[in-house]
Amino acid sequence: MSEPTSLYFHIPFCRHRCSYCDFNTYAGLDGLISEYMAALRREAAWAGQAAGVRLQTHTIFLGGGTPSLIPAGELAALLETCRKYFDVLPDAEITLEANPGTVTLDSLSALRQAGFNRISLGMQSANAVDLMLLERQHDTLDVIRAVEWARRSGFDNLNLDLIYGLPAQPLERWQATLKTAMDLQPEHFSLYALSIEHGTPFRHWLERGLVSAPDDDLAADMFEWACERLEAAGYGHYEISNWGRYSGDGMLACRHNLQYWRNLPYLGLGAGAHGYVNGVRTANLRGVRAYIQNMNTGRAADFPAGTAVESALPIDRWTAMQEHLMVGLRLLDEGVSNQTFQQRFGASLEQAFPHQIAHLQEVSLLEWAGSNHDILRLTRRGWLLGNQVFSEFVDLEETEV
Ligand code: SF4
CATH class of the missing domain: 1.10.10 (Arc Repressor Mutant, subunit A)
Structure with a gap:
């Protein structure tokens, strides 16, 4: 593998399952965090050694779930493992997804010191009704505080995630959310239209007529409005749902996600994580307990299929x-x-x-x-x-x- 690789770590813990979420994440399993992080370090150490060469790594992304629920010391230890077993480049982009309300000035300072240099905050909306409908566990004040603490901790690369196209969300409410988010001056925005997935409470409410279906035309208007506003404010629209701010050195895109969109290699580590390395797509077991148990007792197949792999599919x-x-x-x-x-x-x-x-x-x-x-x-x-x-x-x- 000649091009630098990327590492994705999945952190499948959340305080509460949001009403629209179909990610591989679980509430109420916090008691397993320490064991899980040990298993994750073992998987990273194995992958780094099994690759046969020391893999140059230019992005690391901890997504979830809610990675910011994990104690900063555990996250720092995971980065240490990466540095030990991979050739993590000095300018590597190292991102942590965080939920407002789960970070403090101390935790963010510790993460910055450990080497994380990008925070992606799940803001979703600046409106209390939207946040309640989505069953998010934070309010707008938590977001403002988290951004301020991140800045004070030395993070100069921040992303805000927002969702538009919610049932009964008028255009003006979306506009107010985006304006509030823009006032926080992040380097990057990810804006997603709400998609109502099977098996989620949201889908159930929709089927019972408790919420109305999102209006696709209105969602398109919201998207168009965001495109205009962000462009006027100096953000480059580089991917359908993503914008990066222009600065002296060009545009601050998410380098980790560029790796996916350019169809370049990445290792997916942790419960339910997906990877694509050496022409093989891998998917790990989804359950937290199953993942830990396999990492504790199982034997790895040939790289890139790790000990907790559920499928490894060569791509023709x-x-x-x-x-x-x-x-x-x-x-x-x-x-x-x-x-x-x-x-x-x-x-x-x-x-x-x-x-x-x-x-x-x-x-x-x-x-x-x-x-x-x-x-x-x-x-x-x-x-x-x-x-x-x-x-x-x-x-x-x-x-x-
Ligand atoms: S915080 Fe994110 S990952 Fe966790 S349940 Fe909510 S949407 Fe899903």
């Missing part, structure tokens, strides 16, 4: 080509480079997907861009219809290229 060339487009087209300006695609797969984009590309160009959802017309990307109209575009590149019958 044709599937990899489709996946490359599905993730790469999320990048709005960067899109998918024909040259990179050709170097990687030995065929051009138009050789691989002639009909799909022609059709999507005809309906003005895809365009060629760049000085050599080498970049395939979504049109502005395509930004809102991304899922329709991506679905054109799923499960295609293999053509000879």
